[in-house]
Amino acid sequence: MTTIIFTTAIVLFCVAIGMALVRVIKGPSLPDRVVSFDVIGVNLISVVAVLGAILNTAAYLEVILIIAILAFISTIAFSKYIERGVIIDRKRNN
Amino acid sequence: MRENDVILQTVSKVAVFIILTFGMYLFLSGHHNPGGGFIGGLTLSSAVILLYIAFDVESVNKGIPVDFKLVAAAGVLISVLSGTGALLFGADFLSQSFAYFDLPLLGKTELTTVVLFEAGVALAVVGVVVTILINISEDV
Numbered sequence: 132m133t134t135i136i137f138t139t140a141i142v143l144f145c146v147a148i149g150m151a152l153v154r155v156i157k158g159p160s161l162p163d164r165v166v167s168f169d170v171i172g173v174n175l176i177s178v179v180a181v182l183g184a185i186l187n188t189a190a191y192l193e194v195i196l197i198i199a200i201l202a203f204i205s206t207i208a209f210s211k212y213i214e215r216g217v218i219i220d221r222k223r224n225n
Numbered sequence: 226m227r228e229n230d231v232i233l234q235t236v237s238k239v240a241v242f243i244i245l246t247f248g249m250y251l252f253l254s255g256h257h258n259p260g261g262g263f264i265g266g267l268t269l270s271s272a273v274i275l276l277y278i279a280f281d282v283e284s285v286n287k288g289i290p291v292d293f294k295l296v297a298a299a300g301v302l303i304s305v306l307s308g309t310g311a312l313l314f315g316a317d318f319l320s321q322s323f324a325y326f327d328l329p330l331l332g333k334t335e336l337t338t339v340v341l342f343e344a345g346v347a348l349a350v351v352g353v354v355v356t357i358l359i360n361i362s363e364d365v
Contacts, residue, residue: 193251193259200244204275207233211278219362223281
């Protein structure tokens with residue numbers, strides 16, 4: 132019974148990733164693409180977590196942390212690029 | 226326009242230490258579990274890159290007065306020397322060995338010479354990744 136629930140959850144997460152992918156490709160503006168990129172990252176984390184629950188193992192926890200760290204840093208870098216036009220600046224002017 | 230980075234810098238000051246801890250965990254859990262020098266080094270360098278993004282190059286260089294090109298070179302040197310050390314005992318180049326010791330607080334622990342090689346790999350990866358990203362980001 133729980134396997135059916137978990138499998139349904141994974142299918143629904145994959146549908147969500149597909150819809151976010153449509154927004155990444157079509158997105159009229161750059162912030163739309165960045166936000167949907169972050170949504171894809173969160174959904175990937177959820178898929179890996181549910182997969183670990185199905186297989187009843189703790190081996191996927193590092194994968195969750197790695198995806199979370201990379202999604203965090205890439206979202207910050209994209210946001211700073213949209214806001215300032217430069218990601219790593221030489222010297223702060225304040 | 227005066228920049229306001231309070232949220233980003235406050236979150237980064239906490240998150241950097243979490244990422245550094247996780248990188249060290251990945252580095253030490255290699256050899257039996259997923260992990261090792263390469264991805265441990267990549268995770269450690271992502272923490273340094275987060276510092277560079279949240280602050281600026283001059284502040285981070287003042288806080289971490291380390292030339293990352295020298296870090297990469299030292300890592301390669303450590304890896305090669307740990308491989309050459311096997312030649313002194315009559316084994317082949319890059320041969321590794323391990324043994325079990327009784328350490329206080331930890332109990333029976335497996336100590337292996339692969340850790341030295343992996344430490345060199347991790348240092349080389351950190352140095353190369355940070356050097357490449359900082360040199361790419363230099364505009365003008």
